[in-house]
Amino acid sequence: MENLQIAIEKARASREEHTTQSLATSPLSVEHSWHSFPELAIDPAMLIAKRITTQKSNAQSSHYDMLRTRIRDQAKKNDWRRIAIVSAGPQVGKTTTLANLAFSFARLPYYKTMVFDFDLRRPSLQHLIGHNPSTQIDDVVAGKTPIEAHCRRIGDNLAFSLNAQHVANSAELLQSDGMSDFLSGVQETYDPELMLFDTPPLLAADDTRGFLSNVDAALLIVEAERTPIDQIDVVEQQLSELTNVLGVVLNKCNYPDPTSSANYAYY
Template sequence: MERLQAALQKARAQRETVVGEPARLRKPRGNFGQTRRRRTAAIDEVWQSLPEMEVNTDVWQLHRLFAYKGGADAAPFDLLRTKLLRLVRQHKWKRVAILSANADAGKSTTVANLALSFARQKDIHAMAIDFDLRRPSMGRLLGQHLQNNMGQVLRGEIPFERHVRRLGMNMAFAMNDLPVHQPAELLQSQRTEDFIKQIEEKYSTDLILFDMPPMMVADDAHGFLRWVDAALIVIEAEKTPVKQIDILERQVAELTNVAGIVLNKCNYSDEYTGSYNDYY
């Protein structure tokens, strides 16, 4: 891990020497605190009207979704939630994409766990939207029986409020049953940006998490990232090359803010991380 951090720091320094300055901070979209203060009983009623999610903790456990219950297994995702929340409040971000270089890095599992962790943060109203339209997996991971997808929602064929699923009174998931036709064109369209604005206004969201397709296998995320405030990059420990991480970070930084890098599937020891189990 130290070698990875050193290599990334060196690559960033080299880029800044060439470019002359770090990546520009994008203009924030809204005020986190004001959004929460403006929430009224009418907004709570709008959330209450959303259909509830099917809760199947056996399926969640099978798919390594542990953040719903708290405790030692949820601790890494709770820590990620807290760090992301600090950045969101500091920079007044409202839209965060989660992406990876290639498939099978555990990106969607990370998104689902992070969303379940936010569901336990009752003062935060958030949504998780599966925009990995070529290979959607969030619905499967969460054990949901779906009949529609976000492509139909974005095209106006079905209303969002019928498609989304609510968990508790502060978290909602928008998932897919099947892959969507022409996903890149759909995600890059002005219609998608207008849709997100409508969702933010109607549901007074503090944060929306977007599960995006891998950056290096399709152009879907490249066109969509201009609509978000920041992106989290998920990399697979001992699989994603450092050079590829640097390329990915540079590509993302040209399109939006880099909120951080999540090292996934890491075989860690208590010597470096402390013992969650002993503490909890």
Template sequence: MERIQEALAKARAQRQQGSATRTEHAAPPKINPSVDDAWGALSPFKLNRALLKSHRVVAAETGRDAAPYDLLRTKIIHQAQMNNWRRVAIVSPDMGAGKSTTVANLAFSFERQRDMRVLCIDLDLRRPSLHKVLGQKSDHSMSDVLNGHVRFSEHGLRLGERVAFGLNNGPAPNPSELLLSQAARDTLEGIEQDYAPNLTLFDISPLNASDDNIAFLQNVDCAIIIAAAETTPIKRIDQAERQVAELTNVMGIVLNKCRYISDNDGYDYY
């Protein structure tokens, strides 16, 4: 607990010092031929629709099941553009809330959005699962990219023309220290310069799992908190909101794994 409190205090100070830097990140990216070439050179995503469906990546197909994620995508775009935010962390109070599944569905939803490019980076370096949800295998992890051992151009996967993934193949050693390092910050800024995304989504570790999220949340413009219906207590959601607000802006809270029938729309949401 003492370590977490010290990290929070340090993060608040760095957040105040770094506000100008995040404003610079928010500047609209300039697309040029070299950026187009960089995107085109990324390895293509290996699409397995049956596997995606079994992993609840329902937004891989358009239609009724994808509608909630398309709505969430549109709300993210609106909030990001209104506030000049470009780095969005996806976090949960506890494990099992479905944050990685949410990121995977948002990726496919964003791929259908014209005139936008989005990076989806898995920075849950202790128990990464985004690669499993997507059914992708990699020789390297984002920890190798952040350490400078591998270039993102050699590691990233491109979904269609507008979305790219930075995935993991297993846990990384010393994730908190890596995420706090200047080398990691410089690498992420270099990736954004090379690929000029309109938005970067970061899948980060649950708040109760470690201090990794404290190490990284200070580097984003905002965060979305994913809570599990009938599993995550209201008290935990309130605690998570306060903890995230200490480090960055709270874009919103998403209630996941929720089933209800809307009398107005006639939709079933899962």
């Protein structure tokens, strides 16, 4: 926590001085900081029951793996490290897509990914992961709770920041200078190759709109046969005014199983 607090203070001083100087971090200190997160044991059967199919490479993970590769390539090409996962409305599979992407990235050697549940009005990522956190991100940002007591690590490459309850004044928190300093401190201290953020539906509240200045790009998730085309156009236009649009993912789409003309698979 001390290293993170130092990094946050540096980020705050840098913001106040309007500087953009990057601060080098020792690989050994990064590895030590990363492994300060308690490791979380995951039940593979529970993940599969909740449509999280990417812990291992298989036929069900292939679509997410292709999406992972495209994200990684674009992130490397553009030097992007912070990606928001966004939807127009609720119940489109945004959080499930994020969780599958997270475990897919975790299979890349030496590629560290941090995932933050910033859908603070209705946090749900903890239900998919199967962990009931006892701490909240607002207390971490405020310095009341050490980040090591909040985040959980799965394996060597993946860490989650989860919330069990809604956060009051979530829009104000996500838009605050404190949040900006916190993310800069996390990036310096833990040096993840990628930070993924689950955000509230863009059209439901101003949380996501205010937060997008903190990310490098956004990935829009839409639901096949339910998300209207004109709504997609409106949201994509709004996103383009706030950050880079990484792409649009068509979710909940039935497609023919190549191994059988009679069966269909869900992804």
